[in-house]
Amino acid sequence: MAEWLGINKRARRCYGFDEIALVPGMTTINPDEVDTHFELAGRKYRIPIIAAAMDGVVDVRFAIEMGKLGGLAVLNLDGIQTRYENPAKILDEIAKADPKKATELVQSVYLAPVKEKLIAKRIKEIKAKKSPAAASCIPAHAEKFGKIAQTAGVDIFIVQSTVTTVRHISRAYKSLDLAKFCKTMKVPVIVGNCVSYEVTLELLDTGCAGLLVGIGPGAACTTRGVLGIGVPQVTATIDAASARDFYYKRSGRYVPIITDGGMRIGGEICKAFACGADAVMVGSAFAKAEEAPGRGYHWGMATSHVNLPRGTRIYVGTSGKLEEILFGPAKTDDGSQNLMGALTTSMGCLGAKDIKEMHDVEIIIAPSIQTEGKIFQAAQRVGMGK
16 A cells, blocks of 8 residues: 655555546446435435535525525635625725735735624525525634524534644644534534544544545645645545445444545546545636626635635636536536536446445546547647646
8 A cells, every 4th residue: 555755654645536537337327317416414405516615606696596506505604705794895806906916915805803793694695595504614713603603594514624633732722622513503514624534533423414525625725735735635535435434334324525625627526426425515616607706716715814825816717607517508618517417427327326326436547537539639728638
């Protein structure tokens, strides 16, 4: 499993989406007859692709539209939507900022304090339109924001940070007791993020309803460059899924694993499910939607860190409506639209009738999967050559 890097130091090889491919089985299924639902705390969702809690992706309007289509979008309670009565003005400023000044501007606009009344207001606005409300915050704010969100009618609460562990050590402040928090909350709690088997097992023991997997793979995230930490998503997902399966055998409680970040197009989403994901969380693909608040821009959740930003503002453009990105018809040639169509077609080709059967498809190591026979696409920067 591991190779020697030098005296007394070994390292194992880990894999990302570009390095693997999925192998069709002996049976194929009509894509219209596969089941893409995933279950979280006893409730089923039609779309297993969750919109990430990022300010360029999810606001009240986007969350409502995602809910109408049968999916989930997560509102960032530490973000612009809860700091400003009129977030549209701030989002316009970020979109118009010079690239050299974008990070500095993002840092400054996040200095305004979160207004607790806006937490309740935003959640109630989503619920008023009969859409499910999911919200996220960092561990330091979880106890306070969780109570407010729960009272306002939130359906799912997420406690999310760059790296989450059960055993957080600090002399300066009291760390969040995740097990106590999950038990106290009256709504399902998702925690994250993690990338290893051992940490996954410990987090599952907290009683969480779901677990986010991924450190640093997002399109707007620079954590891997700034901090040097992270595990490619294929290996991280497989390891976490293995821990989930062991936990299920031991406890009888199945907790969904959600691969978070690193997926731009349909093929990468399909590969995440083959690696063991029950659902995925996506940011940049949804930032391209007309309904997204970022005006074609996308930035990481940690971009606003005052002293050490671990994200950047990137331009992804606006390619179509959210419904087109999810269900087509696709107007692009690179797999960034009709993500659900890509998933159902892939499942049909692989002979997987539901998400759990996707976990069992054959995966091969295929370093040439992105380039084999694609010289013209690469030269002309179309399709897979973009």
